[in-house]
Amino acid sequence: MxxxxxxxxxxxxxxxxxxxxxxxxxxxxxxxxxxxxxxxxxxxxxxxxxxxxxxxxxxxxxxxxxxxxxxxxxxxxxxxxxxxxxxxxxxxxxxxxxxxxxxxxxxxxxxxxxxxxxxxxxxxDVEQSAAQTPEILGQAPAMQDVFRAIGRLSQSNVTVLITGESGSGKELVARALHKHSPRASQPFVALNTAAIPKDLLESELFGHERGAFTGAQAMRRGRFEQAEGGTLFLDEIGDMPLDLQTRLLRVLSDGHFYRVGGHQSLKANVRVIAATHQNLEHRVREGLFREDLYHRLNVIRLRLPSLRERSEDIPILARHFLTQSGRQLGVEAKRLSPQAMQFLSQLEFAGNVRQLENLCNWITVMAPGQTVEIKDLPQDLVEERTHAPQPAQTLSAPASAAMPLPAGSDAGYTAAPAEASNANWISLLEVEAAHMLAQEQPEVMDILGRQFEAALIKIALKHTHGRKNDAAVRLGIGRNTITRKIQELGIGGAEDD
Ligand SMILES: Nc1ncnc2c1ncn2[C@@H]1O[C@H](COP(=O)(O)OP(=O)(O)OP(=O)(O)O)[C@@H](O)[C@H]1O
The missing domain is CATH 3.40.50.2300 (Response regulator)
Incomplete structure (x- = not known):
């Protein structure tokens, strides 16, 4: 800001x-x-x-x-x-x-x-929602189902629950639903419930009155008010604390809420789209998610296939991300040789499209030459693939996607991603910084990798409140990899989850 x-x-x-x-x-x-x-x-x-x-x-x-x-x-x-x-x-x-x-x-x-x-x-938010929603790419039949579902759902006001693995494009789909809806000229407001400390979440959602708690020196509008007339996207809804689930259910049921410390009932004219990478039915069974809220959110479910289930989309996505990162860095877009493309198309991509995007950013900066061969790809990636059992691990989830699945069923839901490659998750910003540094001081390249790894793992742990497995998913790396790296790099504060 x-x-x-x-x-x-x-x-x-x-x-x-x-x-x-x-x-x-x-x-x-x-x-x-x-x-x-x-x-x-x-x-x-x-x-x-x-x-x-x-x-x-x-x-x-x-x-x-x-x-x-x-x-x-x-x-x-x-x-x-x-x-x-x-x-x-x-x-x-x-x-x-x-x-x-x-x-x-x-x-x-x-x-x-x-x-x-x-x-x-x-x-x-209004500006971003109207103009800056990136394009959703996909030719696979499963993605065509998703596009059809977006088309059918966008004119309605109905609550949508988007499920899918981390990095599979849930937020992008939520933005698309908003962009094509009658609410498009109003704000799209996103809130990742897992990223906000529990104590602040209530006021973040509903706002607070001045003096509602220590430090509340002024009245503040929450996300429901900010999204007035538009769409509120609640990401990682499965992580929402139970007491807040109760409050959320109340707003969804009667359309009214109170700011924290407030006595005036406020009306919410907001379309709610929720997303989760977790299996909500399991959360309900474990008593961690309210069943009535689950049914309220699960009116329409849109399931995004993992990238493994639509590997035919990997080439168009890879070309798109290489063009995009080339443009952002002001360099000519690199091309993948047919062998390298084939190699990528067979990878597991536990971090899904986000992992592929980060890999393309890496390639733009680090791979020598304009045409990228398998040997130019990140070493860990090549090694892990070479050592992986052949043929590649079979996938349990069916390739069918989308809506409307019967409420309550999550047929084909794939649980936590499998162990996968780990050298391709550096974000564009970090890659850019590394690139600048390396140009000025080539000798730092040797140590840069470790420093970045440590810094990024720490950031991911911070965002997931120390939860190691969640951090691994966010980084698009496997659980064993993060455990090994935490040990190797001597990072503290991580917990099993
Ligand atoms: N089909 C697609 N076409 C183009 N870009 C995509 C596609 N799917 C995802 N992306 C890009 O991949 C990245 C991750 O997508 P997004 O944030 O929507 O995933 P997510 O499922 O919401 O992740 P998380 O569960 O971690 O919140 C974004 O940069 C998004 O623009």
């Missing part, structure tokens, strides 16, 4: 706002004149702008005008003198989000800035 700009010639006001926003973990950038802020707009923009109206040189209204002309989506809060009604009116006429009369209560100011922030993030 970009910083909040504070523009005021009065140093004490800048200081007070900076401190109050820092307490909320919000980054700020301050300017002592409107001129400086106008200048800075040439090289960057704020998430929200807070500006005094009367300053020497250019006024806050001039700044407001400049911002609105170039970036109409940025909310601007204008600070006016207490009795200056004319200025307040001019601010609104100029497109200000709100005005703040001096002297102001700092908590109120923070609350207002939070509201403006929610508004600007909502704008971003």
């Amino acid at each position: 970009k910083p909040i700009w504070i523009v005021d010639d009065d140093e004490s006001i800048r200081w007070v706002l900076e401190k109050a926003l820092a307490r909320e973990n919000l980054a700020t950038q301050s300017f002592s004149s409107a001129r400086d802020a106008i200048q800075a707009l040439q090289s960057g923009t704020p998430q929200v702008l807070v500006s005094d109206i009367r300053m020497p040189g250019a006024s806050g209204l001039e700044l407001l005008q400049t911002v609105k002309a170039k970036h109409p989506g940025i909310p601007v809060i204008i600070i006016t003198a207490f009795s200056d009604l004319d200025s307040a009116v001019s601010a609104f006429q100029g497109g200000a989000f709100e005005y703040l009369a001096k002297p102001f209560d700092v908590d109120k100011a923070v609350e207002l800035i939070r509201r403006a922030l929610d508004e600007s993030l909502r704008e971003i």
Whole structure:
């Protein structure tokens, strides 16, 4: 998120706002004149702008005008003198989000800035949902079923449960359902319930009132409110704590909810799409998932096949990702030789499409030459494949996909992925950083691999609260591999799960 700009010639006001926003973990950038802020707009923009109206040189209204002309989506809060009604009116006429009369209560100011922030993030979501949903590729019959299902489901408002292994494209499908729905011009808001600490999840979903708990210094809208009129995508729903499942069920049943610490019932006009890589029937049987919520979510189930079940799609996906990473890095896209393509098409891909995407990023940067042969692929991958029993492991899941499977059944659900290759999960960003570093200091290449592995495993463990197997799935590597690497690299804080 970009910083909040504070523009005021009065140093004490800048200081007070900076401190109050820092307490909320919000980054700020301050300017002592409107001129400086106008200048800075040439090289960057704020998430929200807070500006005094009367300053020497250019006024806050001039700044407001400049911002609105170039970036109409940025909310601007204008600070006016207490009795200056004319200025307040001019601010609104100029497109200000709100005005703040001096002297102001700092908590109120923070609350207002939070509201403006929610508004600007909502704008971003709308933009992203409308324009930036990446294309879903797939020629395999199982994917054609998925496309047909998206077509049939997109016009309806029905709750959809998307199941499938990690990295198989569940979020992409949720975005596509939203993009082709009548809600497309409204926000698409995603929340990974497994990535948010349990204590924060409730307020993240439903928002909170000021003072609802220690540290809640301002009212905050939750994801249900942010998604108003649009779609809320709840990823990893199987990990949601039981007490929150109860609250979620209530919203889905009667369409109303309360902010944490709030007494006013709010109406939710949101389409919910949930996803899980877990077997929810097992979770219900184990008492970890509410059966009534399960039935509420499982109205329509869309099952995404694993990449192993649609290996005929590997060539088109690989070409697509090589073109994409070439474009992102500003280099010509590499090609795979027919043998290398054939080799990839026979891999297990435990991390599914995400693993293939990361492998292509790796190839773009690391493989020598324009045409990539088997020997140019990551060493671990080649070795693991060479040592794997021949023929390749058989797959238990049938290749049929999609909807509508009878509610309650998860026929063909494949459980946790098998042990697989591990050298191809570095994300594009890390690869890019490694590439830059290696160009400047070629000798670091020898140690870079280990450092990156350690850093990425730590990040994955952090996101999965130390759960080793979940971290392995996220990284697209096997359970044995992560266990071995944790030992080799001396990483602490991992647990079996
Ligand atoms: N059919 C596809 N065509 C093109 N890109 C795809 C396809 N499926 C997945 N991807 C890409 O693969 C990556 C992983 O997909 P996505 O995040 O949707 O998976 P997921 O199932 O939601 O993963 P997780 O369970 O870990 O949340 C994304 O970059 C996505 O754009």
